[in-house]
Amino acid sequence: MYKSIVIGTGPSGLTAAIYLARANLSPLVIEGIQPGGQLTTTTEVENFPGFPQGIMGPELMDNMRKQAERFGAEFRNGWVEEVDFSKRPFTIKVEGQEAPLQAETVIISTGASAKYLGIPGEQENVGRGVSTCATCDGFFFRGKKIIVVGGGDSAMEEASFLTRFASDVTLVHRRDELKASKIMQDRARDNEKVKWALNRTPLEVVTDEKGLKGLKVHNNEANKEEIVEADGVFIAIGHTPNTAFLGSQITTDDHGYIVVKPGTTETNIPGVFACGDVQDTKYRQAITAAGSGCMAAMDCEKFLEGDMVHDWSESLDQ
Structure with a gap:
């Protein structure tokens, strides 16, 4: 049983892990087939604050991972095949593991994959x-x-x-x-x-x-x-949000992006939060993803403390 499980890495998932770990929540981070997200395929990152000379994408992600590990975050490589958000504790089935994982809260940070042409040399x-x-x-x-x-x-x-x-x-x-x-x-x-x-x-x-x-x-x-x-x-032919594994349990828009309550990272399921490109159809930047990861961790912490009132009725009617 985990207090919180983060599905996916990248700037959002790793930032969420840092904040959760510093709050002594000992999160488990499930890395997918591309740990670190899209930045691991990027060469030099020049627009992430704090690096005036720029930094290589893989190095930035590795530094974030080490920072999360320093505060006690646990990492496990695997592909999430199925989730059950119908009741708490939530259950998460990871490929290759017989017993599903259990968590009181879940943060989804699985990102969105850019569509490619599929041609030679690409x-x-x-x-x-x-x-x-x-x-x-x-x-x-x-x-x-x-x-x-x-x-x-x-x-x-x-x-x-x-x-x-x-x-x-x-x-x-x-x-x-x-x-x-x-x-x-x-x-x-x-x-x-x-x-x-x-x-x-x-x-x-x-x-x-x-x-x-x-x-x-x-x-x-x-x-x-x-x-x-x-x-x-x-x-520039679009992106595909990585939400297929969720089935129909989480509310998404017509393109598959997770819908969150405005101004928060709350999904339609109390205790399940979403951050990064999986819910961002507009900005899709490393820095905005990291910021939403911070929000998700803080929303998650408040939920666990019983301070969060989950009311979607007003926001969904707008």
């Missing part, structure tokens, strides 16, 4: 010219050519943002029509730095001995292959 070059986060990595491409792949609002937003750094941004989309809202399309089209390569299907991320060279595409209109040259390729 995964091998993540952090080496391929990125899924403009605000994280745009600075590294100052004065360079960038490709943004996607046709929705997020692609338009990332393309517009990246023009602050790039010499030019080429937006590649497999169709000749965009899914983005008209206002977002107009904003991108009004930007003279944004170029368009529509009706082109991405085939391969192309590199040479010097690094990333561009994106091989199939020009659907001309029915031929061509290479769109660039120094960086940003994939």
Whole structure:
């Protein structure tokens, strides 16, 4: 029996673990198949406060883990297959373990996985010219050519943002029509730095001995292959929140993100909290994830002390 179990790591889960451990709650942190979250696939992190010279993503996550361990957090590697939030104590079934774990409270910090194209050269070059986060990595491409792949609002937003750094941004989309809202399309089209390569299907991320060279595409209109040259390729086709293991026990939005009571990390189940990208559809930054991890731990502590009144009726009606 644990006072609290944190499912998932990353900046949110590890921050929650630090706060819970310092409150003498001895949390158990269940790491998934990618301990440390998306930052472990990032090279240099320059926008996390406290590191004026920047810090490597894996190193930052390792430091957070060590900090949590220092105060007594326990870590266990495994994949959560099933949870039962119908009654307390909650039960959590971890792959490879016969007996389920039990906890009085649970913090869900399983994050959201960026969608990739699934083409050759893509995964091998993540952090080496391929990125899924403009605000994280745009600075590294100052004065360079960038490709943004996607046709929705997020692609338009990332393309517009990246023009602050790039010499030019080429937006590649497999169709000749965009899914983005008209206002977002107009904003991108009004930007003279944004170029368009529509009706082109991405085939391969192309590199040479010097690094990333561009994106091989199939020009659907001309029915031929061509290479769109660039120094960086940003994939902007959306994210998938890692919530499938929850079944239908936790309230989520239409895209699968956990819904929390505004201003808190409370879910619809008293004693279950959510933090980080699994409930954040807007910011998705390491620092905001860490902040929500702190909130989740403090909400969890108050709940265990009996100081939290769980009333969703008003917030859900708004």
